[in-house]
Amino acid sequence: MPIASSADKLVWRYRTPHQRFALWAGWLALITLFVFCWQVMTKDTIWSFVWDAPQQAADIGDRMIPPAFSYFPELIEPLWDTINIATLGTLIAIVIAVPLAFLAARNTTPSTRTVRPLALLLIVASRSINSLIWGLLLVTIIGPGVFAGVIAIALRSIGFIAKLLYEAIEEIDESQVDAVTATGASSLQVLDQAIVPQVMPAFAGISVFRWDINIRESTVLGLVGAGGLGLKLQASLNTLAWNQVTAILLVIFAAVAISEWISARVRHAVI
């Protein structure tokens, strides 16, 4: 305890000696880990490139401005594709994530020994793999195009939505569930009348939040061939047409800003 007695007097210290040692050891370990990782990471770094970077940046910056305004009309259809990838992918993910969340939540799962761990595993698997990697996999399997992008976004979003949703389900007010159970309702009726109304605001917020993130992620899926603005980005990078790249980045920036505004408004309205 920070309060100790020494020589018949009560003494107060911020931390006990034990705590101080633990803290010091912790910091030491962290710094050692950091230095070790830094050494390993930069073993093969060509430092001349690093010092050269400002020069490179200025060079690219020169070529990026002014943006290629004549390029904008070509970007409309890829933008439409990108929005579809995000929206359709989120919708498919919702359809799968909702039942999965109910299976994973401690208070609604049919069995905590078998079904719940399996559901949690599926959620972790979906979350761990970035949508770009899903895109890579799907393009090899079902070919390039918007459809691969939709599925890639859906697969990634299932884990995100299901995780946040099952946490919301576990935090509901149980007395409302008790009350509905006491009327003699079946489990399905309890779900519909007492649990679903409580998680509705969280569900709406989570879905719109993920849609917003998906817009961001859909813009770059094309880099692996899964359709949308990323395809144009890939083409422009390959030809080093930096002013076209700027145009694309501006469109991406605008799309992200608008979707974030929509998402913030919806989440505020639903609380």
Add this chain to the structure above:
Amino acid sequence: MLRIDNLRKRYRTGDEALKGISFAVPSGQIVGLIGPSGAGKSTLIRCVNRLVEPTGGQVFLDDLELTALSRSELRKARRRIGMIFQEFALVERLTVMENVLSGRLGYVPFWRSFARRYPPADVDKAFALLERVGVLDQADKRADALSGGQRQRVGVARALEQDPELLLIDEPTASLDPKTSRQIMRLIREICAERNLPAIINIHDVLLAQDFVDRIVGLRAGEVVFDGPPNALSPEVLTRIYGEEDWAALQRRPDRETDEERGAREAVDGELERRASFA
């Protein structure tokens, strides 16, 4: 008619919440359950409709043994028991009507409740009940838009929508101000008289219990230590139930009250009502 026979509840940690409770409640009688915190009052009430599973003993509703029912039979039996909760336990995001109609959930199939297409008779009953408890004008409002007293009235309406044969009431006035508490207790008493319903009311306000119930059961540490009429609650009995305290101060003695004391008391009651109307 409810009969409780040697009911026991022991938790896995070893705590014995109920140590063999036995009593019977005839139709139309209102029983007030009093006792200190942790005496087992809430547990007892929840063991009757098996929201908490008893570990021993039996509960009979008329001739039906509630403690021996399977899950689906229990659901049917629960329809006959209406429950009213301390923190109202309304589904806050649903409207008042939906909350009252949820009393019929045990009677309608899932698709009806999902689509909110209840039989017309149920809907009429809901309107009548809302009017009876005095919140008909709030019918389409969300439950969390109502005041505490109004919410508790909706809770009463929901329990009655089940056409119950027994009411289990868990501290209905703990979250309400003094005036609203008396209004709710009065409402419960009138309704039980109208429908000849037996009721067990778990209550911690001894004065309120004395004014509104027919019979008092005192619980202490999971055992019945008193079973009798409200006017038999002497300081010795209260000490037996709750422990040492200045019980004389708690009990009003109208025959010993002087005009001056009565005036002061009425002034205090009036002040409480005035403040409650601002809350």
Add this chain to the structure above:
Amino acid sequence: MANSNAAPALPETNKNVTAAARAWRRPPLIRNRALRWTCGAGVVVYLTLAIASLQVNWVRIYQGLERGWRFVQGFLLPDFVSRWSDIVIGMRESLTMTVTSTVIGILISVPIGIGAARNLAPRPVYLLCRGVIALSRSLQEIIIAILFVAMFGFGPFAGFLTLSFATIGFLSKLLAEDIEDADESQAEAIRATGAGWWQLINYAIQPQVMPRLIGLSCYRLDINFRESAVIGIVGAGGIGATLNTTMDRYEYDSAGAILILIIAVVMAAEYFSGYVRKWVQ
């Protein structure tokens, strides 16, 4: 049913309640009827157009399913051995990138987060920090990675810079919001004692935001690892590059092995962060 359904007389009713006349429907989500129908129609039109634009090549999908099946087999029977040295290099890069970028990211994010809190920072500093945060958040990590690779060359150093920059946008924003939401009365009390600005931070703000900051840092560690597994595709180091090559060479069992490793590390990180967060509480 032995229960009688007859409702007894209701003596208190003094209004005229006609029995079978009143119907009830749940009030709809959007009360304005015209608006409701427009929204519904809009949704239907959008979905039709969007699904139509998909141009699904069912033949190609059917042909690809065979490859997909081989991939699932590769996942169930992964091959850790044949590409082991590449996998080790890739994982080493990813893990070191994650640690270094998260540490540096936190170090930079804290001052920027404090500077972006309206109740603490003077206005020009506030605007500058908010600008940096907006820039960091609007660009997707991959795009930042492309730019940094072009500037700094291939390899994990560019990846480290990418992830650090991305961390700023995430942590600073949430930290600034937390500081703005902090209980003002505690800050007031400390100010009333005559404390200086740094003391104010240390006594009034830090205790309130520390637990959440630690939780968010653990979460960002997790995100950075997942990102580090991807930016390798554009040359910024990490296991993403290894994954890309195995996919190009149709070595699905090695690809499966890499994915399993990624999932395993993410799960371990989640346990670790849960443990740390409990310890902080």
